[in-house]
Amino acid sequence: MNTDVFAKRHIGIGNKDLGTMLKKVGASSLDQLITETIPADIRLEEPLDLAPAMDEHSFLNHLHSVSQKNKLFKTYIGLGYHDTITPSVIKRNILENPGWYTAYTPYQAEIAQGRLEALLNFQTVITELTGMELANASLLDEATAAAEAMTMLFALRSRAQKKQGVQKFFVSEEVLPQTVSLLKTRAIPLEIELVFGSHTDFDFDPAYFGALLQYPGKYGAIYDYEGFVTKAHEQEIKVAVAADIMSLVLLKSPGEFGADVVVGTTQRFGIPLGYGGPHAAFFATREAYKRNIPGRIIGVTKDLDGKRALRMALQTREQHIKRDKATSNICTAQVLLAVMAGMYAVYHGPGGLKYIANKIHGRTQQLAQSLAAMGVGQQNTQYFDTLNIKVTDSAKLKAIAEAKEINFHYIDGKHVSVSLNETTSDLDLEAIIACFAEAEGVKAENHSETTTVLEASVARTQPFMEMEVFNRYHSETEMMRYIKKLERKDLALNHSMISLGSCTMKLNAATEMLPLSWPQWGGVHPFVPVDQAAGYQEVLASLEHQLNVITGFAGTSLQPNSGAQGEYAGLMCIRAYHESRGEGHRNICIIPASAHGTNPASAVMAGMKVVVTKTDEKGNIDLNDLAEKAEKHKENLSALMVTYPSTHGVYESSIKQITQLIHDNGGQVYMDGANMNAQVGLTNPANIGADVCHLNLHKTFAIPHGGGGPGVGPICVAPQLVPFLPGNPVIPTGGDQAITAISAAPWGSALACLISYAYISLLGEKGLTDSTRAAILNANYMKERLVDGGFDVLYTGEQGRAAHEMIVDCRPFKTNGIEVTDIAKRLMDYGFHAPTVSFPVAGTLMIEPTESEGLAELDRFCDALLAIKNEIESCHAEEPNNVLKNAPHTLEMLTADSWELPYSREKAAYPLAYVTENKFWPSVRRVDEAFGDRNLICSCAPIEDFIEA
Known part of the structure; x- marks a missing residue:
């Protein structure tokens, strides 16, 4: 094994397992499987034009070298962003965990x-x-x-x-x-x-x-x-x-x-x-x-x-x-x-937060008094951490400050604002004062006395954060244990596979994650002059190029910081494009019933009227219905939103006809990038005829989900939409006819983009393509195992193949009194997170194994589902006291003195032998959803309040 090849670490299938899996899916080779899965007319003819893959050690050295191009000035720009101190106990035990x-x-x-x-x-x-x-x-x-x-x-x-x-x-x-x-x-x-x-x-x-x-x-x-x-x-x-x-x-x-x-x-x-x-x-x-x-x-x-x-x-x-x-x-x-x-608030508590806030405010008062003593006026009667200072010449001050590696915010030729933060020291304060003294040609004055400038009308008198959780964990020992206690209650990818359809929970490699902790990346304010962020500019430009190559498009904006925000950004670019052509009346957005669920909400937010088209019995877009609606609305047709492969897990062979139909009627095609894990290196949005797509970097490109965010949802666009890519009012970005901002920062969640840059750079063209092929193989292997075990898979392609995900029908089990939710909860007893439940079809599981899972884990998951199916067959609707309806089973239940359930403790907790090796215990039994919605308690109230509710 070549240990320099990152793809061998990322892709879970080993060479020894490949033959077993191909035999199960009935293909003589992986090439045959791909040929039978992806329509020939959308396949890429040439490999992706990307730089060769880097090994992990070389990549970390490369990124460290690039990081040195970022200049870490002392920055007092403010405008909603401030340097801060991440407590090491939080950094090590959460951010890096x-x-x-x-x-x-x-x-x-x-x-x-x-x-x-x-x-x-x-x-x-x-x-x-x-x-x-x-x-x-x-x-x-x-x-x-x-x-x-x-x-x-x-x-x-x-x-x-x-x-x-x-x-x-x-x-x-x-x-x-x-x-x-x-x-x-x-x-x-x-x-x-x-x-x-x-x-x-x-x-x-x-x-x-x-x-x-x-x-x-x-x-x-x-x-x-x-x-x-x-x-x-x-x-x-x-x-x-x-x-x-x-x-x-x-x-x-x-x-x-x-x-x-x-x-x-x-x-x-x-x-x-x-x-x-x-x-x-x-x-x-x-x-x-x-x-x-x-x-x-x-x-x-x-x-x-x-x-x-x-x-x-x-x-x-x-x-x-x-x-x-x-x-x-x-x-x-x-x-x-x-x-x-x-956790920052838990660790510091109300007393710690007061200390930090008073330290910031006190130093700001010292600065104000020092400036006043120097004859330099500032305009804020009341302030917390920011002064609006009148100067003789802000350009002169800027030159002096930048020579001392200090950034202020320059409002205009005569005014500058300075925002202090918790990292500001007495030495920093002296350096700031020295800048103003030199610029104004006066002697520096340093005042240490502070008197409050906050009048009673704006000063806090109410106490806050008096609950026990904010007043207990103030030593690092206690904090570390509290974080660990919570971590043990959660099932994450470090325990077992999470096979969520549409959500692509793949390996988030440690090498991809390490640079997020480096201060040369973490310490850069988003509004510093661009030349101070040369390292970021190099990485972001490289990532944009990589994404352009992968999608086949001409331009990329990294600004959207979630997938749904990317959808919205793409539609707003389409809207601006139509308006630029004098066709601002185009406001109809056609969305297939099989599309990703955020699509209609995005379209409505973008001011469009949604027209839904039917899907046929195989889950494909109904071409006749689409043609009829495109013709009917051709004068006002703005866009089609389509997910590819479809949310049903199928590569629709008519996709090029679909996109051409929209273009023939004056519309643009938006492709939802939720399923790009089934496209990279084999086909792409441009090849199927789309004009814009968003990419979930937190899915296909390995940014971790983090329990529900961060996400990054950049948009990639065809040439005609490049001029409209979103801008920023502080640091110019986007096209020459840029729409206004989509998120606050010029490049959105730039720090997280390092992960996707690493992922693509480490895999290279071959690794990316092999990842897609492996994802398709894994899905089809699981499909065959589950079908052989008696499950029904709802939709497949024309040759019976799944894409990278599949929908398993659980509705037949209703005759046994079992709902899909019961299966989801029972999977917890087997040590697994449920696949996507009841989306896009009610009563189903949508399963996506990803390329980073190996055969042993795929088999464990299939074994669990097949064992659950056997359990279902012994259930009866008239007898709901069964192992599925009572799932999940907690340690508290299993260790109680009494056990009155009609099955054994072993069956409840250890249904298969592998579970005994690595048992995950749910910390509570099945939660009461309806009670929670009727009694919404959203803060750390005492338990007595909860009981009364």
């Missing part, structure tokens, strides 16, 4: 209680600091969270407001520029009229439905907004506040002065800058709006024994279920980063 970063979204609550508790902590921190009643378990970044606030308030307009056509939204001139840009993007298709101005002279016209304030303002000024909010409410205007989370430790909470929604980012709670992300945003609001809040909410419920348990509350609002009626299309959260931010 596959038990946390390889987990999936916690839909299966019984094997996700650790993540759920960590997220409940996060929500509680947010509600405590914002003064709101309810918070979600994170959104993508502050700008998108503000946009979600705007759209939620728009949806919450009263009947009278809707009838009167009220659609104005006030945006304070204090709001961050990247947030303003993204608000413009979201407002256009919804026909929301944005009005910008000062909150001090807002006229409270009833033509407004909402307003957005920044607290503190973008250049640090703190205002007392209570009077504004009171007057707004008198006119039925709801108010959102974008708040700095660290400042809320010292400032009156927005909830206390009447805000309806509070949003922001938790980046400065221990999350590296990473040139813009990933970072967990927060969204908090009133209990009354709980069914309108975007994103995921963690709530408290009970299990079958009445024991306290956590779950994702109201999860049927998720986009893949509610489609166009979803509360938001942005279904990806930032769970791993939210967990880290929540």
